[in-house]
Structures are given as structure tokens and as C-alpha cells.
Amino acid sequence: MTDIPRFKIYGQDNPSIEETIQPRLSLRSWDGLEKSEKEIAYQQILNVGWLNEYSTEILSSITHLNFFFLKQCPGKNLHNTPPKKEHRSSYGEDFDRTKAALIDFKEIFLNEKSEALVFRMLSVFAANFINDYYLIRAEKELDNVTRQKYIENAFEKFDRLSNCLNHIFDQFFINAVLTRSGLVPKQDNKITENVYVPTLQILADPKWKSVSNDLSDMFTDYREKNYPETITKAHRVVQRFLQILVGEEGSNAKGELSKLFATAKSQSVIPVNRFTEPIINVFQGFVVSERATNSTAKPAIKDATSSDALLVMNVVMIFLQHCLQKNK
Numbered sequence: 001m002t003d004i005p006r007f008k009i010y011g012q013d014n015p016s017i018e019e020t021i022q023p024r025l026s027l028r029s030w031d032g033l034e035k036s037e038k039e040i041a042y043q044q045i046l047n048v049g050w051l052n053e054y055s056t057e058i059l060s061s062i063t064h065l066n067f068f069f070l071k072q073c074p075g076k077n078l079h080n081t082p083p084k085k086e087h088r089s090s091y092g093e094d095f096d097r098t099k100a101a102l103i104d105f106k107e108i109f110l111n112e113k114s115e116a117l118v119f120r121m122l123s124v125f126a127a128n129f130i131n132d133y134y135l136i137r138a139e140k141e142l143d144n145v146t147r148q149k150y151i152e153n154a155f156e157k158f159d160r161l162s163n164c165l166n167h168i169f170d171q172f173f174i175n176a177v178l179t180r181s182g183l184v185p186k187q188d189n190k191i192t193e194n195v196y197v198p199t200l201q202i203l204a205d206p207k208w209k210s211v212s213n214d215l216s217d218m219f220t221d222y223r224e225k226n227y228p229e230t231i232t233k234a235h236r237v238v239q240r241f242l243q244i245l246v247g248e249e250g251s252n253a254k255g256e257l258s259k260l261f262a263t264a265k266s267q268s269v270i271p272v273n274r275f276t277e278p279i280i281n282v283f284q285g286f287v288v289s290e291r292a293t294n295s296t297a298k299p300a301i302k303d304a305t306s307s308d309a310l311l312v313m314n315v316v317m318i319f320l321q322h323c324l325q326k327n328k
Contacts, residue, residue: 027175027186030115038110041168048164053099057128062101064124065108065117074117075104116224119176119183122165126178129157139206151205155180176223180204182216185223191314199321210249211241211320222313227304234312241320245269271326 011017033041045051051058062075073079077100084094105121112118134154141147162178169176175186179200186192203212218233235257242260243249246267264270 025173027173030118030174030176031113033172033174035110037172041172042106042109044168045164050161050164051102051105053095053102055098055102057125058105059098059101060128061121061125062104065121069117074108074112074121075101077101077103077107119223122178123183126158126161126165129161130154131157135206147205155204181212182219183223184219185310185313187314195314195317195321199317199324202324203320208241208244211237211244214240218313218316222306222309225306227306227309230309231304231312234309234316237316238319241323242270245323269326270323
């Protein structure tokens with residue numbers, strides 16, 4: 001039998017050759033990009049169809065920025081374009097305002113010096129593609145299969161946008177990954193793909209909303225280099241997660257980790273065996289110890305570093321994934 005020829009593109013899946021074409025850089029912040037790089041990134045988002053003059057998502061994003069940061073007024077074009085009742089688009093929004101918002105979006109994307117503001121804009125923009133109707137239905141649904149279907153429907157457009165933005169972040173070596181729980185620090189690809197992304201996808205379930213909010217706060221503190229507070233938030237994430245597992249969320253009890261662990265084990269809602277028990281014990285001591293010495297919850301014995309905070313975050317994410325696999 002004649003062999004069928006298989007054409008192989010030169011250098012594909014060969015990191016050493018691909019790096020000669022586009023050398024890899026160290027991870028960097030958004031403000032480390034050149035203006036020309038931001039222009040390429042913006043054009044890519046435009047090319048794949050996420051930006052247009054009719055975008056209610058962009059209008060909502062710039063409106064959000066102007067409301068919460070009015071003194072700075074990031075979207076000056078939108079601010080200077082008041083609504084006109086007699087001139088509305090088919091989408092029910094003032095067409096002049098959507099055009100003004102797009103100009104502001106581009107200006108902030110290309111020229112804003114604050115990474116925090118750019119990421120706030122992109123986060124709000126992405127959040128506008130989450131379908132709240134399906135999330136509400138998921139929250140009320142008792143059947144797990146149907147519930148998961150609603151969640152996937154809710155994030156269908158968001159996931160496509162996140163794929164676009166994460167490709168750009170990866171190409172320009174930006175230290176960020178957009179997930180269903182928000183922007184998180186970029187890790188080694190294996191950690192990101194095998195731990196962070198799948199775990200945060202599960203936590204997108206409305207059941208875990210408070211945990212996702214705490215995780216988002218934790219990631220924000222890390223990005224803002226507030227490492228002691230990152231560790232405080234990590235402790236709160238684990239505490240809240242266990243409270244939900246054992247049905248004690250919102251109770252007035254302190255919910256100390258040791259008691260919550262004991263309750264979770266007695267209810268068999270976390271995996272416990274001769275392999276996992278020592279891990280849980282070490283983790284319990286580690287988080288409590290780090291919180292006492294490195295966080296803002298108590299007087300710090302020593303300053304927390306980026307490495308300290310990153311280690312705590314990774315331990316937390318692995319622990320959450322480990323427990324969630326038990327509760328699928």
C-alpha cells in the first residue's frame with residue numbers, strides 16, 4: 001500500500017526553531033509593552049470581530065470606568081457625549097455614545113499608563129459577555145447535568161473572548177491569564193492549564209460565587225504586589241470553601257480551619273486517605289503559619305515576598321482542585 005504523504009510545516013511544534021522566529025521574553029506587565037505592540041494587539045482584537053461601533057459591551061465598560069473613577073474620567077469622549085433621545089441605534093443605545101466609547105476604549109488600550117485601569121476595562125468588557133440569564137437558571141437548577149449545561153451556555157461567548165485575549169497575552173508575554181473567575185497571574189503553562197483553568201471553571205458554578213470573589217480579590221492583591229494581603233485572602237478562600245462544603249457559610253461561628261477540616265472529614269466531603277491526610281495536615285499548618293507570620297491579619301514577623309504569596313496561592317489552588325474532584 002502506498003504511503004500517504006504528510007506535509008509538515010517547517011518548525012511547527014519545534015520550540016527551538018519557533019524561538020528563532022519570535023524569541024521568548026520574560027513575563028512582563030502590561031506597561032512593559034511598546035506602543036507598537038499594543039497597536040498590533042488592538043488590531044488583532046478588532047480583526048476577530050470583538051470591537052465595533054455598535055458594541056453595547058464597550059459602552060458598558062467605559063460607562064463603568066467613568067462611574068467608578070469619575071475624578072480621573074478615563075472615557076472623556078463618552079463623558080462629553082450625552083444621550084440623545086432622538087438619535088438611537090437599533091440596539092436601543094445612543095449610536096454617538098457607542099462610537100465615543102469605542103474611541104475611549106482604544107485610547108485607554110493604547111496609551112493608558114496604569115496597568116490596573118487597562119485590566120479593569122478588559123475585565124468589565126469580558127464580564128459583559130457572561131449571560132446572567134443562564135447563570136440564574138443554573139443557580140436554581142438541581143440536576144447537575146442540566147446545571148452544567150446552563151453554566152456552559154452562560155460562558156460560551158466569554159470563553160471565546162478569553163481565548164482571544166489569552167492568545168494575545170501569551171504572544172506578548174503578559175503576566176496574566178483571563179479565566180472565568182477573572183484575571184489571574186500567569187504560571188508555568190502546565191500549572192495554568194492543569195490546575196488554575198480547570199479549577200476556576202468548576203468554581204464558576206454560582207454555588208461557589210463567594211469563593212470566586214475571594215479568589216479574585218487574592219489575585220488582585222498579588223498583581224498589585226500586596227503580598228501580605230494576598231496570604232490573608234488565601235486563608236479566607238480556604239475557610240469559605242470549607243464552610244460551603246460543610247454547610248456553614250454565613251454562620252456566625254468563627255469557622256477556624258482546624259474545626260472546619262475536622263467537620264469536612266467527618267462528613268466525607270473532602271478526600272481522606274493515607275496519601276491525602278498528611279497533605280491536608282501540612283497544608284493546614286502551612287496556611288495558618290503563613291497567615292500568622294506574613295499576612296496583615298496579625299502583626300507580621302517578616303515581610304511576605306512575591307515567592308511567598310505565589311507558593312501560598314498555588315497550594316490553595318491545588319487543594320481546591322483536589323477537593324472538587326471528590327465532589328464532582
